[in-house]
Each structure stands twice: as structure tokens, then as C-alpha cells.
Amino acid sequence: MWYPKGSTSTSMKKGGGNGLVAVAIDKDKGSQHAFRWAVEHLLSKSQTVVLIHVVNKSPNGASNGGDSSNKQLTDKISKELFLTFHCFCTRKDIHSLDVVLEDSDIVKALTEYVAYAAIEKLVLGAPSRSGFMRKFRADIPSCVSKASPDFCTVYVISKGKVSSVRNAVRAAPFTSPLLDQIKKSTTRSQGLSVSKPSLSNPGPGKAGLLPPTRASLTRAFADLSESDTDISFVSSDRPSTDCGSSLFFDSFIDSNRNMRLSNCTDISVGSMRSGMRWADCNSQFDFSQPSIDSGRSSCSSQNLDEVEAEMKRLRQELKQTMDLYGNACRQAISAKQQAIEIKHGKNQEEQRLEEVQRAEEAAMSAVEKEKAKCKAAMEAAEAVQKRVESKRILASTRGGALRETEEMKRMLQILSNSNIKYKRYSIEEIEKATENFAPNRKIGEGGYGPVFKCYLEHTQVAVKVLRPDAAQGRLQFLQEIEVLSSIRHPNMVLLLGACPEYGILVYEYMARGSLDDCLFGKGNSPVLSWQLRFRIAADIATGLLFLHQTKPEPIVHRDMKPANILLDHNYVSKISDVGLAKLVPAVAENVTQCCITSAAGTFCYIDPEYQQTGVLGVKSDVYSLGIILLQLLTARPPMGLSHYVGLAIENGTFEEMLDPAVTDWPAEETLSMAKLAIRCAELRRRDRPDLDKEVLPELNRLKEIAEENMPPSCSAGSEETSTTHD
Structure with a gap:
């Protein structure tokens, strides 16, 4: 190397x-x-x-x-x-x-x-x-x-x-x-010029200009060669292709070493700049016509010939430089044409892009139209489906009556042989009131059939239809007629009548829906204030105690949950769906009533001890009541709720568990209800408080505090509630 x-x-x-x-x-x-x-x-x-x-x-x-x-x-x-x-x-x-x-x-x-x-x-x-x-x-x-x-x-x-x-x-x-x-x-x-090489002037008494020295011309032409950034490198075994080689300058200097000029001629060589341009510093003389002093006219013809030859060579170099400049101009024009072509191509691309955008907009418009057509078709299909469903409900009810299975015959026989008293409605009256079970009359779906809202005898009622294929529903149908027809209480839903041949029950209409709807905001239900929640808790406990004190045998509801607690227009709560209610045999006084039966109810609300042993008692409903009270305070799902609330009370974070929709919870009263609810939800039945002696008195006390702080908008409802209870 x-x-x-x-x-x-x-x-x-x-x-x-x-x-x-x-x-x-x-x-x-x-x-x-x-x-x-x-x-x-x-x-x-x-x-x-x-x-x-x-x-x-x-x-x-x-x-x-x-x-x-x-x-x-x-x-x-x-x-x-x-x-x-x-x-x-x-x-x-x-x-x-x-x-x-x-x-x-x-x-x-x-x-x-x-x-x-x-x-x-x-x-x-x-x-x-x-x-x-x-x-x-x-x-x-x-x-x-x-x-x-x-x-x-x-x-x-x-x-x-x-x-x-x-x-x-x-x-x-x-x-x-x-x-x-x-x-x-x-x-x-950066704009810095190259220094000018100077020509030596003769001393006094000498005629003519001395030729430029080799060093000065070498510097001048070296600067000229450096103005072009092209460099050609050759190794020792390759000839050079450098257009600014020093051999060119050596030959130029050697050829002019013996050049003689008359001492009457004053020539100034300008500085060499990029672009191969010669300039006269003094703006008095140029190389094309060198000035000769009139007093010194004795120039030899030989020197003039040499000057002319030198000027000819310089003109040739200038021509070569102009050729290079012309090539550069042509390249610039070519680059400009390429730029114009690129711009033209860009315009074409923009036009194509606009066309694609317009096509996309047209496609989106077509898609929107197809969506509208599809939506209209779906609405039409839903309307047809609703009409078919109403006809199916009517056909199923009539078909169930016509078939009259053995179970239905037995149910009718039991109702006819018993002393149960209730108002009987014909199927024609029900069909007329519900407009043949029209879909727009439907307000909900129960466990064993749909529920419709209508007017019977100028009274707004709820009609519950039993599906023919619900075998277990028939037993609950009988149980509900038997229980509700024999009791009356302000906190128990009122049974107005029935059509037993078609499995239809007629209840009073509850305008506010279920407690589950109000707690979890279903159907745009307004938020329940803490005063209404305290009053609802006391009403539920009152209705439940009424069932437990029924004579001669207490009744255990077995399916207490927010969905089975209905609210009227004034937020008076009433217990419904007593189809799973069970009569507990009477035992000795001061002893908790109980019986052994198969477990029934809704998961998370069933008494754990009853679920494991099958032993049913009145305190089984107390467990369900405890879960409902905790949901009134927190508006949370029932799974593990008593455990989470207990931990929050121990850690001092109970306020974080409360329903955030209510902002003015009374701290002391709310904590008292939460502790009572946790006691009611104890796993063992013997650890739960007595509904009559402990639970209801505390809830009534909280209800009185709530009524004292009841806002004016709820005062009318409170008065109507007290009148109904009286």
C-alpha cells in the first residue's frame, strides 16, 4: 500500500x-x-x-x-x-x-x-x-x-x-x-476572492514589461484549477485524467519564459474567479488590444507576434470556457424540464386522487342508502315478528285451554273445591282489554310468561299470562292465587282477579316498576334519594313480618329480591311473586318455625344454611332482606356484597361503598343500617337478629328520620303512604 x-x-x-x-x-x-x-x-x-x-x-x-x-x-x-x-x-x-x-x-x-x-x-x-x-x-x-x-x-x-x-x-x-x-x-x-498575482515592472531607464514569474503564474492557474471541484486520482500505474494538471501550467510557463514585451506596455492581470473569467483590475487595458505608449513605438515585430499568439491562445481558452458554460446552461434547462415534467406528473396524480375520492364518496353514499334500506327492512321484519308473536301468544293460550291437560284439570278442580274467593275474568274480557295481547301492551317478561298493561273496569291493571309449556308455573299459579286471595296488606301486591282456565292473573298496576329497575337505572328511572331508600326498607320489612305472622301457619316467601319488590307512583313498596311461598308448620311458642323442603329461590339471595340442609325458617327471609338492604345502600350486585361492606367498615372506607348517585348520605344512620344488614346476612341462622324485635324497630326509627328530612317533592307521597297503611 x-x-x-x-x-x-x-x-x-x-x-x-x-x-x-x-x-x-x-x-x-x-x-x-x-x-x-x-x-x-x-x-x-x-x-x-x-x-x-x-x-x-x-x-x-x-x-x-x-x-x-x-x-x-x-x-x-x-x-x-x-x-x-x-x-x-x-x-x-x-x-x-x-x-x-x-x-x-x-x-x-x-x-x-x-x-x-x-x-x-x-x-x-x-x-x-x-x-x-x-x-x-x-x-x-x-x-x-x-x-x-x-x-x-x-x-x-x-x-x-x-x-x-x-x-x-x-x-x-x-x-x-x-x-x-x-x-x-x-x-x-463563502465569497472570498483569490489574491492577484503581480507582474514585475522594469526599473527606471529600462523599456518593456518583464514576463510574469513562474511562481506567480503557477499560483494563478492553480487557483483556477481549484475552482472546479472535480478531482481525478490515478495510481502509479494509471495515467491522470485531471483536467487541471500542473503539467499544463509548466508547459505554459516554459513556453513563455523567453517572452519579451515592450517596456511601453502596461498589462495588469485580474484575479481569476470561478467560471473561467478574466477581469482587468484597472479597467484601462485588455488582452485583445494591448495599449502601447505613443512615445515608445519602437516595438519589435517579433514581440508583437508573440503577444498576438498569446492572445489567440487565450481566446481559444475563453471559447472552451464558454462551451463549458453552455453545457452547464443546457444541463440547467434539462433539469428545469424534468422539474416541469415532475410537476405535470404531480398534477395528474392529484387529479387521479380527486377522482378516487369522488368515487369513494359515491360508494359511501351508496352504502348509506343500502343501510337505510336494510334498516327499513329490519323494522318491517320486527313488526311482522311482533304480530306473529302476539298471534302465537293468543294461539298458545287458547290452545292450552282447548287441550286442557291433566295438570290444568287438576288445578281447576282444586280451585273449584277450595274456599278461595277471587274475581273471575273471562278470556274475552282479557283479550279486549289487552287488544288481543298486542306487543305495545307488553311491559315485561316474568319467569313463567309475559306481563301486559291494560284497563279492566276503569282500573289500570297488570295482566300476567302463564305460558302453557311452564309446568312448574302452574303450581306457582295455584300458590299465588291461594296466598294473595286470602291476605290483604298495604305492603303486599293486590290480586284483583284471575282467569284460571287460561292461566291468567290480574294485579294492581305498579307505576314505578320493580326496585331492581329503580336501583340500577333501568328504563330511565330517576335516582332514589336516601329518604326514599330508608322508607322502602321499612316497608319491605313490614310486609315480610306480615307474612311471617300469618295464622295459623307463617308464610316464608323464599324468593325475596329487588325484582320481586314493586313500587307504586308514590314509591310505596309491595312484595310480589309469592308463587314460591311456603307454609311453615307451627311449633312451640318462642321457637323459630322451620320445615324441611327442597331449596328454591334466586342465587345470592338464598339462605346458605337452607341451601345446604333444606331446613326452611322465617329467618331464611331475613337473610334475603339483609342483602336487599345492602343493595339499597350501595346499588351493587349481590355477589359477596356483605363481605365487601364488612371489610370496608373495618378499614374505615365504608363511604366509598355507598351509591355515588346520592351525595348527601347521613353518616351515622347509614352506618347503622349497614351494620344491621350485615347481621341479617350472617351465614348461620341463629346469628341473625329477630325481624319483629330487632330489625323492624331499627328500620322504623330510620324511616322516621328520613320522613323528617323528606324533601317537599316527596311529602305528598309520604302522606298517601301513611293513609294507605291506615
């Missing part, structure tokens, strides 16, 4: 990092991706990047064999290649240094130049994946990575991403010879 002229072992040892970044470029897109990646990741503003292009020369030296047309074509292609990268550098405020190499071995050319210029970062683009170039240059990046000096980091870029990296193991061992040239080119780009 060789190093630039003038570098010694001492300078190599003292050399440090140069920070030079070079990009190997070619006509494929891989070079553009590599250059863009280098600008974004390795370069900063005002930094200089070295652009290296290798002209592939055939082994027989055809590219440098004297064919001027091939040489000019190669130079033109190289300049067009560099033009694209120059434009990008200008946009990114980055300087560039162009290098053109010629060799039949591309890898050798790149690695030798990296070693010569002490380049520490080299970026190469991966070759294209099709055509001849892929076969010819497939392994060039990998070969360059292996053959590059160990102070150079080699990046191989594929489609804008790093494909491979070979890291350097040390810094550059000497200072790059390119740094001075980069510094000078950067200084010129």
Missing part, C-alpha cells in the same frame, strides 16, 4: 482522525439510497462529502486509447451523474468534492483511493437486483469491505437501510491530503 507524496513515517505516526466521509456513486438507485443515508446519519451542515465515481476501463485500455469522442462522452456522463448529487447537497447545505477514477478493477480503485486520501468512512450502495449490473457488481461491496484499510469504516446500504457494516479498528495514520483542498473550496464558496 502507498501513501501521498510528502507523507513520512513521522507524519503517519502523528496523524489522527480526519473525519472524511466518502460515498461511492454510480447510475443505479443504490447509490442514491446510500448518499441519502450518509447525509442523514453521517454528515452535518457545511460539512464536505467526497463523491467517488469509478469509470470501468476495459483491460486493453480502450477508454484511454486516444479516442476523443469516447473520452468526451465519458466526461459528459460523469458530469450528468454528479449533477443530481450536487443539487441534493445544495438543498442540505453540504459541500461536495468530486472524484473520478478509471480502472478495470473497481474494488482496487476504491480501496487504493481510500488509502491515499485517508478516508475514515466509506458508504456504498447495494447493487440492483436485476440485469447485467447485478451479475457484474454483486460482490463489489463485500470485496471493498474486506480490502479497505483497517482505519476505514465501510457501510453497505440497501434500500435506505444498513445492510452490513465493517467497523474500523484504528484512526487514520496520517492527515488526508484532501483537507487543504476542501478548506480552500469552502473558503471560495
